[in-house]
Amino acid sequence: MADIDDAAFVNSDNRASAPAYAEKLAYLESLEVESPQDQRDRKLGKRVWTSLWPKVLAIVIVLAIWQLIHVSGWKKDIFPGPGATLANLWDQLQHGLLWHAIRTTLQRAVIGFGLAVIIGAVIGALVSRIKPLRAAVGSLITGLQTMPSIAWFPFAIILFGISTTAILFVIILGAAPSIANGLIAGVDYTPPLLLKVGATMGLRRFSLYRHLILPASLPAVIVGLRQGWAFAWRSLMAGELLVIIANQPSLGVLLSSDQDQADMQSATAIIIVILIVGILVHTLFSMADRSVRRRWGLTGNI
Amino acid sequence: MVRQVISVAVTDRKAAPPVGTSVRLTGVSKVFGRGTSAVRALEDVSLDVAPGEFTCLIGASGCGKSTLLSLVAGLEEPTTGEVSTSGGRVAFMFQESALFPWLTAAGNVELALRAHGMNKAERRRRTAELLETVNLTEFAGKRPHELSGGMRQRVALARALAQDADVLLMDEPFGALDAMTRDLLHDELDRICAGRQLTVIFVTHNVQEAVRLGDQVVVLSSRPGRVVDKFEVPIERPRRIDSAEVAELAARITDRLRAEMSRVG
Numbered sequence: 357m358a359d360i361d362d363a364a365f366v367n368s369d370n371r372a373s374a375p376a377y378a379e380k381l382a383y384l385e386s387l388e389v390e391s392p393q394d395q396r397d398r399k400l401g402k403r404v405w406t407s408l409w410p411k412v413l414a415i416v417i418v419l420a421i422w423q424l425i426h427v428s429g430w431k432k433d434i435f436p437g438p439g440a441t442l443a444n445l446w447d448q449l450q451h452g453l454l455w456h457a458i459r460t461t462l463q464r465a466v467i468g469f470g471l472a473v474i475i476g477a478v479i480g481a482l483v484s485r486i487k488p489l490r491a492a493v494g495s496l497i498t499g500l501q502t503m504p505s506i507a508w509f510p511f512a513i514i515l516f517g518i519s520t521t522a523i524l525f526v527i528i529l530g531a532a533p534s535i536a537n538g539l540i541a542g543v544d545y546t547p548p549l550l551l552k553v554g555a556t557m558g559l560r561r562f563s564l565y566r567h568l569i570l571p572a573s574l575p576a577v578i579v580g581l582r583q584g585w586a587f588a589w590r591s592l593m594a595g596e597l598l599v600i601i602a603n604q605p606s607l608g609v610l611l612s613s614d615q616d617q618a619d620m621q622s623a624t625a626i627i628i629v630i631l632i633v634g635i636l637v638h639t640l641f642s643m644a645d646r647s648v649r650r651r652w653g654l655t656g657n658i
Numbered sequence: 659m660v661r662q663v664i665s666v667a668v669t670d671r672k673a674a675p676p677v678g679t680s681v682r683l684t685g686v687s688k689v690f691g692r693g694t695s696a697v698r699a700l701e702d703v704s705l706d707v708a709p710g711e712f713t714c715l716i717g718a719s720g721c722g723k724s725t726l727l728s729l730v731a732g733l734e735e736p737t738t739g740e741v742s743t744s745g746g747r748v749a750f751m752f753q754e755s756a757l758f759p760w761l762t763a764a765g766n767v768e769l770a771l772r773a774h775g776m777n778k779a780e781r782r783r784r785t786a787e788l789l790e791t792v793n794l795t796e797f798a799g800k801r802p803h804e805l806s807g808g809m810r811q812r813v814a815l816a817r818a819l820a821q822d823a824d825v826l827l828m829d830e831p832f833g834a835l836d837a838m839t840r841d842l843l844h845d846e847l848d849r850i851c852a853g854r855q856l857t858v859i860f861v862t863h864n865v866q867e868a869v870r871l872g873d874q875v876v877v878l879s880s881r882p883g884r885v886v887d888k889f890e891v892p893i894e895r896p897r898r899i900d901s902a903e904v905a906e907l908a909a910r911i912t913d914r915l916r917a918e919m920s921r922v923g
Contacts, residue, residue: 369698547756549752549754549756550756550758552733552750552756553750553752553756554751555733556731556733556748556749556821557770557773557817557821558747558773558774558821559771559773563773566768567772567773568758571758571760571761572758572760574760623825648760651759651760651801652759652760652801652803653759653801653802653803653804654759654803
């Protein structure tokens, strides 16, 4: 405390009057800092409405176009209108089968994506740290990323048979490269100035990663996760159509049996379900992304 | 001088008696690149900074001031010559505050303490103390983007002080601030330096600022950077940047700087 006491003593000694100094300081701060009260005052309801109405409008327009095509009579016998399709969807939602299928599919998605995150993170960490490894497999990772994951299925089915493992294997191959690349990009683009600060601060090795490089990588990591999810979801859908496991209803199995029975209403209803799940998860990632950006002050509107 | 009297009165600083120099550069040259594209940033620079002394480096852009600081910080190695800092730790402050955007003001200060293995309770106490030193107690929970430029630099200063360094390197730390905020920060820096045995090397473009703050002002030439002159600043503290004495010495240094710049072209 001696420092502070001395400092306070010198402070009052140095200046004509300490209160005037504090006032000047407070004034300057009031000029420069935007009050956070403004944003709290914004009504929640209004905010939700602002973000919601364009989406509602878009859905209405899509339904309207759909209805128009239906009314125009194009492929009238097999192409259902939105009314019949949504009724079919509503009907399926009353029964256990669809929910069972959604549960199975989501379970696979979570397990597959989770494993992809772990594997992608380990690979990303190793590649970003070890130079020869990067030279060896850096471009391979990017290559894997561009590989259509459906091409892996023959390989996976021969290797693991018609099983959940085959599906998970392809999900991991689809998602892990994006996740690894996100981490590598984040590490690579850690601002050099921050690294300089870290070095003079005495952050070394593990603590340098824990306190500086990993947090600095977070935005890039989230982008990688989001992209990884998109690949995982696609791989999963392809997998469920190709790898039909008996007695395990999944969205892919329902879709496939709709195809066999030429049940266009149900097929379209399932497609809508798949679309909605994809959008919901994507929204979660966007929210995480936005929250990081807001906390870091990377957005225009704080 | 006020400063020396107080530094004797402060007891919780390390007991090591001040040796003759805190930072010494002997015949230091630094060349970047090689062959025809080589750039000679510094040439045969020798400089002694006594413990507790506030040294301002001044010169046109391209005089290798920032390189010199990086050498003292140990972030770069000199091509020839020797840089020695007498034992202690070195902290660095930049023109951009370079705060970690994912941490609050307090978090930024605390991380510097944590890097030195201080325990949690002690860190809390010390962080609060340091934020009070820079008059930011109320803003402890704010993130860098919620703070003004001047406040960010004060957090950066608190973070540098948290490193408990013997040498503080400042690379145009107030260069991006408006005059009024800068003036305020000069006062704070004066007060903070008066309370501790802190050796400061402060790089600036601004001659008045150098005279306002420094015990000595070192004038560097451009391309390559060389020490062309040194000025002692005998003006009593507290100083004002708009005082006649500061203006008078600043004018002399500016003339010297001009002569040097016109010589180089």
